[in-house]
Amino acid sequence: MSALLQVEDLEILFKKKKEYVSTVSGVTFHVNPGETLGIVGESGCGKSVTSLSIMGLLPDNYSRISEQSTIQYNGRSLVGISEREFRNIRGKEIAMIFQDPMSSLNPVLTIGYQMVEMIRAHEPQLSKKAAEEIIISMLKKVGIPRAEKIIDEYPHQLSGGMRQRIMIAMALSCNPKLLIADEPTTALDVTIQAQILELIKSLQQEFNTAVMLITHDLAVVAEVCDRVMVMYAGTVVEEGQAADIFNEAKHPYTIGLLNSIPSLEENISRLDAIPGSVPSPEEFPSGCRFAPRCPHATEKCYNQPPDHYQISDHHFARCWLYSKEGVN
Amino acid sequence: MASYILRRIWGLIPVLIGVTILVFMIMHLSPGDPAKIMLGPKATTESIAKLNAELGLDQPLYVQYFTWISNVLTGDWGRSLQLKMEVLPLVADRFGATLLLTLCSILIATAIGIGSGIISAYRKFSWTDRSLMLFVLVGFCLPVFWLGIILQIVFGLKLQLFPISGMYSPGQTGLMDLFLHLVLPSLALSAGAGAVIARMTRSSMLEVFEQDYIRTARSKGINERRVIYIHALKNAFIPVLTVLGMQIGFLLAGAVLVEMVFAWPGIGTLMVNGILARDFPLVQGVILFVATTYVIVNLIVDILYAILDPRISYQ
Ligand SMILES: Nc1ncnc2c1ncn2[C@@H]1O[C@H](COP(=O)(O)OP(=O)(O)O)[C@@H](O)[C@H]1O
Ligand SMILES: [Mg+2]
Numbered sequence: 001m002s003a004l005l006q007v008e009d010l011e012i013l014f015k016k017k018k019e020y021v022s023t024v025s026g027v028t029f030h031v032n033p034g035e036t037l038g039i040v041g042e043s044g045c046g047k048s049v050t051s052l053s054i055m056g057l058l059p060d061n062y063s064r065i066s067e068q069s070t071i072q073y074n075g076r077s078l079v080g081i082s083e084r085e086f087r088n089i090r091g092k093e094i095a096m097i098f099q100d101p102m103s104s105l106n107p108v109l110t111i112g113y114q115m116v117e118m119i120r121a122h123e124p125q126l127s128k129k130a131a132e133e134i135i136i137s138m139l140k141k142v143g144i145p146r147a148e149k150i151i152d153e154y155p156h157q158l159s160g161g162m163r164q165r166i167m168i169a170m171a172l173s174c175n176p177k178l179l180i181a182d183e184p185t186t187a188l189d190v191t192i193q194a195q196i197l198e199l200i201k202s203l204q205q206e207f208n209t210a211v212m213l214i215t216h217d218l219a220v221v222a223e224v225c226d227r228v229m230v231m232y233a234g235t236v237v238e239e240g241q242a243a244d245i246f247n248e249a250k251h252p253y254t255i256g257l258l259n260s261i262p263s264l265e266e267n268i269s270r271l272d273a274i275p276g277s278v279p280s281p282e283e284f285p286s287g288c289r290f291a292p293r294c295p296h297a298t299e300k301c302y303n304q305p306p307d308h309y310q311i312s313d314h315h316f317a318r319c320w321l322y323s324k325e326g327v328n
Numbered sequence: 329m330a331s332y333i334l335r336r337i338w339g340l341i342p343v344l345i346g347v348t349i350l351v352f353m354i355m356h357l358s359p360g361d362p363a364k365i366m367l368g369p370k371a372t373t374e375s376i377a378k379l380n381a382e383l384g385l386d387q388p389l390y391v392q393y394f395t396w397i398s399n400v401l402t403g404d405w406g407r408s409l410q411l412k413m414e415v416l417p418l419v420a421d422r423f424g425a426t427l428l429l430t431l432c433s434i435l436i437a438t439a440i441g442i443g444s445g446i447i448s449a450y451r452k453f454s455w456t457d458r459s460l461m462l463f464v465l466v467g468f469c470l471p472v473f474w475l476g477i478i479l480q481i482v483f484g485l486k487l488q489l490f491p492i493s494g495m496y497s498p499g500q501t502g503l504m505d506l507f508l509h510l511v512l513p514s515l516a517l518s519a520g521a522g523a524v525i526a527r528m529t530r531s532s533m534l535e536v537f538e539q540d541y542i543r544t545a546r547s548k549g550i551n552e553r554r555v556i557y558i559h560a561l562k563n564a565f566i567p568v569l570t571v572l573g574m575q576i577g578f579l580l581a582g583a584v585l586v587e588m589v590f591a592w593p594g595i596g597t598l599m600v601n602g603i604l605a606r607d608f609p610l611v612q613g614v615i616l617f618v619a620t621t622y623v624i625v626n627l628i629v630d631i632l633y634a635i636l637d638p639r640i641s642y643q
Contacts, residue, residue, distance in 0.1 A: 057546055083552065091549035103540040108562045108638060118548040154638040170548070 003030035015062040038225035095171035099183040101163035105155040112151030161192040233289040240315035406609030415613035426594030432514035437522035445529020468523035476516035476589035521575040532564040573629035
């Protein structure tokens with residue numbers, strides 16, 4: 001099976017005080033048609049930036065992707081293509097939903113306008129009426145009552161959960177093959193979170209859409225993902241089948257994340273699980289980026305960055321512990 | 329919406345009453361005796377008293393006010409002491425010229441201001457942005473009458489492109505002639521407002537460009553023009569509209585100066601002459617007219633607000 005999205009050796013740089021600082025580097029992963037890839041990591045690890053680079057939505061005046069990076073969608077390169085070519089990909093092939101549904105919809109345009117506009121951008125021959133019929137049926141699919149009325153309403157008239165449903169309906173309205181969901185539930189109430197995840201899962205099966213689900217919460221990933229990629233400080237530290245990650249996590253960072261999922265029996269406070277915080281790109285350590293927070297770190301970890309080491313067929317970890325020569 | 333507008337109009341009544349009281353007080357409490365001025369330096373005390381009685385100026389102020397206001401409401405705005413003509417038709421006639429000048433200036437200021445604000449914001453910190461904003465700063469700082477005179481010298485006298493005074497050339501009434509006469513005064517008048525609108529548009533657009541919904545709009549694959557002119561501008565225009573409403577007040581004030589410089593036959597010239605001659609009824613009439621216009625313009629701005637921003641409730 002050939003991958004729908006293939007990202008190799010992605011490096012993203014941001015301009016900080018006149019010079020470009022590498023923020024994400026050596027990121028390699030793929031998404032197969034119809035599958036769900038979870039991308040996990042604390043905030044500031046480069047998850048959003050990675051997804052925006054796929055959409056070509058990084059700010060072009062102060063960020064860039066380095067030359068050796070490749071991003072291939074359906075065998076086509078997305079690096080360095082024109083705005084015009086990208087517009088045909090965005091929304092139609094790859095759609096995206098964002099963290100904060102309160103601010104992601106335009107406050108002065110009606111829901112209907114915003115949805116119709118997107119469909120007609122990709123299918124100009126469609127009449128407004130036909131586009132409206134499509135969006136009404138989409139809105140019904142995402143569980144919005146009185147969809148015919150909602151299209152004349154403005155975002156501020158709806159709750160956060162409703163708006164995220166609308167974002168999902170909009171994102172899926174052109175039948176994209178890949179949906180990037182960047183922390184789609186983070187800004188919502190706990191009770192709503194589960195409903196939204198459930199919705200994404202069921203729609204994905206119905207439309208056979210591949211999903212990149214980005215989150216800082218491993219518990220979210222456990223419910224819906226086929227495969228999981230763990231990011232730390234701009235690199236991928238571990239990747240594997242969801243079961244590998246949950247049952248046999250290898251990287252100390254992943255283990256730390258797993259331990260910090262609050263469980264009902266033990267009450268581990270989240271802050272205790274991994275001491276310290278994610279470094280900013282200017283102060284990435286030269287060896288393993290996780291070394292300063294790692295309980296197993298040795299001198300080697302501080303000096304040399306580890307490579308990806310294979311644990312099993314589809315399971316990799318970027319940690320000296322799993323190299324042939326070991327940590328010492 | 330309709331009931332909102334009705335309520336807003338109803339709410340104007342106390343404002344307008346306040347305006348009439350202010351207008352009345354300003355003229356009557358300022359020093360200078362109109363009868364004395366009308367009769368000249370050789371007037372006797374008796375003749376002054378006689379004229380004052382004729383004009384009703386010997387009555388207590390509140391009586392004068394009520395007489396005046398009831399006349400105003402019936403369309404009798406008094407007679408100009410100096411020009412010996414009915415005030416209302418005089419002011420209404422001259423007001424047309426001022427309105428034309430002001431409207432033209434608003435159009436120029438809005439078009440140039442919003443246009444350059446958008447370009448500046450889109451190319452922020454580029455040379456285009458820097459030069460536009462420098463230009464805007466200069467436009468903002470120039471005094472209206474000075475700019476008017478410079479325009480007259482450069483485009484009127486040196487380049488001979490446009491006429492420098494009046495509304496029509498002698499003996500002409502054509503639209504083209506009117507247009508040519510309109511160019512320099514409306515440019516002079518629009519500079520300040522255009523500059524303020526440009527700065528406001530730029531900062532407002534910059535703020536909007538950072539919003540999540542702009543990223544959403546781009547992620548949908550719609551073209552960049554739509555992102556800028558519909559998604560961004562529609563939001564960014566709301567604060568610009570407030571500034572625009574305020575600028576209209578300044579424009580009406582600036583019109584007085586521009587009219588003097590360009591001998592434009594509007595109410596500005598009328599008012600200045602009226603003030604110099606202590607022509608109470610005339611000045612009252614002009615101020616009342618301008619103040620009412622200002623109040624109505626602000627009402628229109630408020631209504632536009634409600635139309636543009638769905639988050640404002642009319643309840
Ligand atoms: N607009 C930006 N300008 C400069 N640096 C940025 C910008 N956006 C993100 N970054 C850098 O990228 C890093 C990763 O950010 P992000 O992808 O948003 O993290 P995550 O989504 O994993 O929380 C941040 O720590 C920051 O240094
Ligand atoms: Mg993020």
